[in-house]
Amino acid sequence: xxxxxxxxxxxxxxxxxxxxxxxxxxxxxxxxxxxxxxxxxxxxxxxxxxxxxxxxxxxxxxxxxxxxxxxxxxxxxxxxxxxxxxxxxxxxxxxxxxxxxxxxxxxxxxxxxxxxxxxxxxxxxxxxxxxxxxxxxxxxxxxxxxxxxxxxxxxxxxxxxxxxxxxxxxxxxxxxxxxxxxxxxxxxxxxxxxxxxxxxxxxxxxxxxxxxxxxxxxxxxxxxxxxxxxxxxxxxxxxxxxxxxxxxxxxxxxxxxxxxxxxxxxxxxxxxxxxxxxxxxxxxxxxxxxxxxxxxxxxxxxxxxxxxxxxxxxxxxxxxxxxxxxxxxxxxxxxxxxxxxxxxxxxxxxxxxxxxxxxxxxxxxxxxxxxxxxxxxxxxxxxxxxxxxxxxxxxxxxxxxxxxxxxxxxxxxxxxxxxxxxxxxxxxxxxxxxxxxxxxx
Amino acid sequence: xxxxxxxxxxxxxxxxxxxxxxxxxxxxxxxxxxxxxxxxxxxxxxxxxxxxxxxxxxxxxxxxxxxxxxxxxxxxxxxxxxxxxxxxxxxxxxxxxxxxxxxxxxxxxxxxxxxxxxxxxxxxxxxxxxxxxxxxxxxxxxxxxxxxxxxxxxxxxxxxxxxxxxxxxxxxxxxxxxxxxxxxxxxxxxxxxxxxxxxxxxxxxxxxxxxxxxxxxxxxxxxxxxxxxxxxxxxxxxxxxxxxxxxxxxxxxxxxxxxxxxxxxxxxxxxxxxxxxxxxxxxxxxxxxxxxxxxxxxxxxxxxxxxxxxxxxxxxxxxxxxxxxxxxxxxxxxxxxxxxxxxxxxxxxxxxxxxxxxxxxxxxxxxxxxxxxxxxxxxxxxxxxxxxxxxxxxxxxxxxxxxxxxxxxxxxxxxxxxxxxxxxxxxxxxxxxxxxxxxxx
Numbered sequence: 001x002x003x004x005x006x007x008x009x010x011x012x013x014x015x016x017x018x019x020x021x022x023x024x025x026x027x028x029x030x031x032x033x034x035x036x037x038x039x040x041x042x043x044x045x046x047x048x049x050x051x052x053x054x055x056x057x058x059x060x061x062x063x064x065x066x067x068x069x070x071x072x073x074x075x076x077x078x079x080x081x082x083x084x085x086x087x088x089x090x091x092x093x094x095x096x097x098x099x100x101x102x103x104x105x106x107x108x109x110x111x112x113x114x115x116x117x118x119x120x121x122x123x124x125x126x127x128x129x130x131x132x133x134x135x136x137x138x139x140x141x142x143x144x145x146x147x148x149x150x151x152x153x154x155x156x157x158x159x160x161x162x163x164x165x166x167x168x169x170x171x172x173x174x175x176x177x178x179x180x181x182x183x184x185x186x187x188x189x190x191x192x193x194x195x196x197x198x199x200x201x202x203x204x205x206x207x208x209x210x211x212x213x214x215x216x217x218x219x220x221x222x223x224x225x226x227x228x229x230x231x232x233x234x235x236x237x238x239x240x241x242x243x244x245x246x247x248x249x250x251x252x253x254x255x256x257x258x259x260x261x262x263x264x265x266x267x268x269x270x271x272x273x274x275x276x277x278x279x280x281x282x283x284x285x286x287x288x289x290x291x292x293x294x295x296x297x298x299x300x301x302x303x304x305x306x307x308x309x310x311x312x313x314x315x316x317x318x319x320x321x322x323x324x325x326x327x328x329x330x331x332x333x334x335x336x337x338x339x340x341x342x343x344x345x346x347x348x349x350x351x352x353x354x355x356x357x358x359x360x361x362x363x364x365x366x367x368x369x370x371x372x373x374x375x376x377x378x379x380x381x382x383x384x385x386x387x388x389x390x391x392x393x394x395x396x397x398x399x400x401x402x403x404x405x406x407x408x409x410x411x412x413x414x415x416x417x418x419x420x421x422x423x424x425x426x427x428x429x430x431x432x433x434x435x436x437x438x439x440x441x
Numbered sequence: 442x443x444x445x446x447x448x449x450x451x452x453x454x455x456x457x458x459x460x461x462x463x464x465x466x467x468x469x470x471x472x473x474x475x476x477x478x479x480x481x482x483x484x485x486x487x488x489x490x491x492x493x494x495x496x497x498x499x500x501x502x503x504x505x506x507x508x509x510x511x512x513x514x515x516x517x518x519x520x521x522x523x524x525x526x527x528x529x530x531x532x533x534x535x536x537x538x539x540x541x542x543x544x545x546x547x548x549x550x551x552x553x554x555x556x557x558x559x560x561x562x563x564x565x566x567x568x569x570x571x572x573x574x575x576x577x578x579x580x581x582x583x584x585x586x587x588x589x590x591x592x593x594x595x596x597x598x599x600x601x602x603x604x605x606x607x608x609x610x611x612x613x614x615x616x617x618x619x620x621x622x623x624x625x626x627x628x629x630x631x632x633x634x635x636x637x638x639x640x641x642x643x644x645x646x647x648x649x650x651x652x653x654x655x656x657x658x659x660x661x662x663x664x665x666x667x668x669x670x671x672x673x674x675x676x677x678x679x680x681x682x683x684x685x686x687x688x689x690x691x692x693x694x695x696x697x698x699x700x701x702x703x704x705x706x707x708x709x710x711x712x713x714x715x716x717x718x719x720x721x722x723x724x725x726x727x728x729x730x731x732x733x734x735x736x737x738x739x740x741x742x743x744x745x746x747x748x749x750x751x752x753x754x755x756x757x758x759x760x761x762x763x764x765x766x767x768x769x770x771x772x773x774x775x776x777x778x779x780x781x782x783x784x785x786x787x788x789x790x791x792x793x794x795x796x797x798x799x800x801x802x803x804x805x806x807x808x809x810x811x812x813x814x815x816x817x818x819x820x821x822x823x824x825x826x827x828x829x830x831x832x833x834x835x836x837x838x839x840x841x842x843x844x845x846x847x848x849x850x851x852x853x854x855x856x857x858x859x860x861x862x863x864x865x866x867x868x869x870x871x872x873x874x875x876x877x878x879x880x881x882x
Binding site: 012015016018019021022023024025026027028029030034035036037038039040045058060061065066071074075078079080081082083084085086087088089090092093096097100108109110111114115116117118121122124125128129146147148149150151157158161276277282283284292295298299301302303304305306307308309310311313314 | 453457459462463466467468469475476477478479480481486501502506520522525526528529533534538541549550551556557559565566569570588591592598599717718723725733736739740742743744747748749751752754755
């Protein structure tokens with residue numbers, strides 16, 4: 001196998017050396033053989049050799065890499081004005097109006113930040129101010145961001161930092177793996193852990209401020225959630241005085257096809273929703289959407305300002321993204337293309353027992369690779385090999401889940417059935433290869 | 442007086458109503474009569490009536506509002522590619538090299554974030570990992586950002602959030618006001634407070650992780666720092682095992698004229714420097730610069746990724762900013778123009794006793810307004826009135842300091858002597874007016 005051949009005459013080595021020297025060792029790269037991407041267009045990325053890659057997992061370029069409408073919006077506004085929210089400006093209001101219009105009544109206030117981390121930070125501060133409590137309940141393999149407080153509720157990474165006793169985890173509601181897989185009472189049983197969490201917080205001297213979940217449980221591996229789980233869980237938290245924060249950074253903006261927001265797919269309305277990555281198609285912008293009631297306590301004692309947040313340029317980019325989603329019916333398209341992918345994967349699965357489970361919605365799909373369909377032993381090494389082989393074959397995909405054995409399909413929303421067919425074709429050959437040589441994995 | 446007349450036929454009222462309804466009440470606006478800015482160019486801002494304002498305090502548009510070089514860099518790169526740091530890309534390395542080249546030897550690693558808050562978050566996490574300690578020492582009227590942990594070390598705002606007992610304040614080293622004003626031993630006396638802070642932390646069960654200061658003490662009112670203070674203070678902190686974090690968000694990038702970074706002006710080399718606002722001339726980018734030694738402990742247990750940070754577009758913007766600073770000699774220009782402003786202010790002060798003190802360096806100048814030169818009673822209301830009158834006369838300026846009695850001059854770095862003369866002229870007439878009618882204040 002020649003899985004690690006150099007892409008470009010020494011250039012990669014030079015970049016790797018500079019990178020380690022200039023950025024230090026806390027940064028990571030994707031793939032055994034890192035990719036040197038120099039250009040992007042729609043669902044395509046191009047490396048410095050001109051090699052073309054189908055982008056199957058980047059969700060930041062939501063309406064496609066370098067979408068001309070978004071680029072145009074950024075360029076035009078950048079030439080005119082880019083200040084802050086301490087002056088009046090129309091863009092932040094137009095965008096706030098359009099964004100809150102996508103939410104159920106009551107969730108009608110938008111506050112802006114620059115990153116998903118900052119949006120979750122603000123949500124946490126709002127929840128603490130509103131409830132007067134400090135307890136946080138999170139799932140056990142969640143990603144919510146990188147700041148000190150948010151790294152504390154990011155449970156998917158080990159870090160040297162001790163977690164506060166105000167943070168308690170509950171198991172992710174996974175119907176395929178985990179504590180209550182294949183259990184008809186799974187919704188109730190998983191939800192009961194919220195009671196346990198609240199009891200643990202109480203023993204530690206805390207009341208719950210918030211229960212925060214990524215509403216598609218991306219980092220937990222996109223589990224099929226037992227129907228009714230989230231509504232039950234949220235009810236328990238609310239009875240104990242806590243808020244429900246829906247982290248929509250990954251599921252939001254129509255990706256799931258069936259709904260514009262992940263919480264909608266669970267039939268639950270959050271107290272606070274946070275969003276980020278896809279909002280500006282790469283221009284840094286994030287937001288919290290909530291109610292006047294929730295911010296009341298916070299604004300009494302604190303004010304809020306974030307220099308780069310909600311600027312005329314950021315809001316121009318975000319407005320363009322929402323317009324493209326609507327005008328090109330990208331939510332419906334995600335649903336259609338997603339069904340096409342799911343159907344194709346079912347066909348693949350009939351002939352390849354590596355595929356243990358297929359799940360997801362719209363353009364957010366997980367393929368759970370297993371060593372054995374009965375034991376469901378996660379095929380972690382095989383998944384890694386598949387990811388690297390696909391990269392060689394011009395398909396950029398990632399993996400997720402507690403065991404890193406779930407191929408994650410989360411492409412730009414302009415991903416079409418033709419792109420899906422190419423993905424399925426490459427997947428078929430790579431999974432066949434991986435399955436035929438499990439020893440290589 | 443007609444200081445609050447409406448600028449634009451009802452439009453302002455409509456924007457204000459929409460703003461309160463859509464963004465909620467935690468947001469604040471500048472000025473009694475908010476400004477509706479629609480265009481910016483160089484040092485000029487224009488409102489929706491076409492009225493022109495001289496921008497005397499916005500530091501984010503470092504090389505001028507909508508600088509064509511930076512706009513061009515953002516537009517060009519946005520059309521080509523905007524991904525993240527998990528692929529190889531030249532821009533982040535070229536910028537890291539150029540940026541770290543501006544620092545003393547040893548500070549040769551750059552890590553990227555999106556906002557000053559995020560840069561300070563990362564600095565705090567690095568310092569905690571490096572020292573194994575959690576104590577933070579900050580000055581008593583400092584601004585460092587908006588996240589949970591950084592709001593805790595932001596001491597200039599009251600908030601409903603209780604400060605942890607791992608955070609201890611020391612008085613800002615002010616030669617004009619404060620504990621040791623006009624005291625020849627001020628440097629030693631202020632520095633001794635670091636001993637007291639370390640003792641307080643010890644009583645609370647903490648060792649110091651870091652002493653963090655904005656190296657021009659912007660929010661403290663740009664005090665004239667007793668010579669030698671910072672070196673003494675840092676030495677005490679280091680002896681107790683803590684690091685020194687220089688928050689260069691405001692003083693950095695040549696603004697002080699004499700030095701490229703604020704720490705340089707104190708003759709102290711930090712363990713970690715953080716920077717933000719002016720870096721990308723408005724495009725969201727921030728950074729931490731430090732040594733391999735400092736990040737060693739952090740990278741052993743944690744990795745670092747920030748979706749929108751260090752992207753090809755962000756680094757293109759930041760590279761353009763550094764190039765413009767160099768090619769147009771903006772640091773030297775800041776020094777010259779700053780001297781011209783300081784001279785002009787001295788002349789004004791001869792005829793206007795509202796001016797109690799003039800201080801600062803390069804294009805970062807404070808005018809301390811007093812009710813009485815002997816008592817130095819802060820002329821807080823008068824300062825507010827001057828700010829609002831200047832806004833009416835087409836000059837946008839702000840105030841700072843514990844008593845909000847210091848006019849803050851911190852314009853884009855392309856501010857020229859001609860702009861300075863216009864500022865001085867308007868200042869003279871407004872301060873005369875305010876002094877003549879103190880009762881109105």
